[in-house]
Amino acid sequence: MIEVKDAVKRFLDTNVLDHVDLVIERGDKIALMGPNGAGKTTLVRSILGFYHLDSGKIEVEGYDPIKNRVKVLEKISFIPQTPPPIKLSLTELLEYVSKSTGTKEEDIKEEAKRMDLDISKNLAKPFFKLSGGMKQKLLIAIALAKRSDILIFDEPTANLDPKAREKFYHLLSELPQEVSTLFITHRIEEVEGLINRKIYMDLGKVVEDERL
Template structure:
């Protein structure tokens, strides 16, 4: 579906992309990873037709520059940094729907599923929202349309764990042929969402590998943690994930299956405090 051929981009003396060759077929869920400055965002902006570049990029045979209007009608995009739009939320949703001939009601339904009170926010300028609210609106606009390609740059960075789980559920509801391109500087943030990993470094692809044949974005883990002593910092971290004390030195809660690596990364900070970890998915223990 997407083809990059010898894509190069220079900013004055800095070579940001160095001849990228990449084919992404329909149904791919691809993690684009690498440190800050590796070239991920530049590659995405070239794909969106925002930058001029050497080489060629096409989506279903359509050139992203020559046929940009047609191409963008197929694309849902969640940027890493929300734009500083002063437009009220309700107007923004209707404007976005008009641009891509979508139903604003579907976008609003997505926003409500993510936990937003649109009646409260409808007249509020987008720029006045919190970081998490902005991210939910942008996700709702991207997922509330019939897009064959989803491009998401750190899409869940500002979401709380409950909203992340709902976000993963919404991704799971997309048609199987939808291409998802998810950019992140950390693989553990997105590993469970994807079936292919492309790592970039200094403007080049240094790794291109499949990581799974089947990705279940809708799974959820029941977790039980036991600790050997009370620790306020640990309690605050677990509270952010929605965990509750279950008597004694035990905590219980739910974690989205796609967030398991991220959650285990949080627990690793308290390795000396943990005495037992139990994680179950659909009745099967996976600790």
Template sequence: MIIVKELRKSFKGQEVLNGVNLSVGDGEKLMLMGRNGAGKTTLIRCILGEYMPSSGSVSIDGVSPWQDRVSALKSVSFVPQLPPPLKFTIGELIDYSAGISGFDKKTVAENCRRLELDIEPHMGKAFHKLSGGMKQKVLISVAFARGTKTIIFDEPTANLDIKGRGTFRALLDEAGGGRTFIFISHRLEEFSGLASRAVELDMGRVVKDEEI
């Protein structure tokens, strides 16, 4: 379970999160919405322990991501909105992730294949040299291969082609079950039939939290 309490975050005096309260139970499928600049990515980066909040708390199954990031994130995967400019090759990235998470590397190639990306010819290429959609497909494939209890997706389909979007939805439906998914998205219809709750952020606070 993820519990966010009275979370505040400012960047050089600009208050982006202004007392966010949110609990996400195990197995929930939640959409996080809100206009550009509302603070969605900032909230997720605080949950992941990447940003230190000005005040408030986050706990993931009782563990604070700032106090013990490794344990807090063991059960959490994240697909970012803007993929990091990694200099690793694809092969190194997959080896590294498989090493720390203990999954079968073939699962990543299989997930990529289903997303219509034949990753084999690109294994020696630096991650940052892939196209935007290819990066997103690799990160989605690694997240599903890890098989963690929770996956957080920050606008996961923004760069995907139409077929890729369809397969992504199929992968989500297959993996769904008891897993917790948080999707940041601007389109309610994108996760219809899967997401059961929509939360909207505005002016740094939760302004809507409803069943869908």
């Protein structure tokens, strides 16, 4: 589904991605780990077409994330490490998401409820004024409601309380077998039951890739 071939991304003369090779197969459930600054977020942002590689190649179901950005983003649900400072109210945001991605507002509300977030109480509030955990829950709800074949989460549970974290993992455990997930996480013990593959990055390289 996703192929990363000899990918190099440089920032200020440092290879933040240093010849990364990686194939993500359909149904893979991956925990991507590694110390701060290892290049995990950079790898994910390159897969999403937010960064141009300096050399090498990435394909998402055969599509180049830069040349076919729209196609690639259609296939992936992504939750960023830091929620974007969206000024839209929740009403406007849901409308925007449903128009631009074809996700049903009802599905988002349903997923939010499953994450214990009552959207109806906050419809007039701008997204950026939600609490950190509420933002995360709403982003998770939107990502799950999109019913993508590929889910990419960059430390999605950082702002969640323990109960919300458990809910989130429960929802993930109910995903269809064929969905591929890539989680960046520092809490491997929490996702252990959900993954079939552990990838460890350090200094821009994949240093360990273990199937469980």
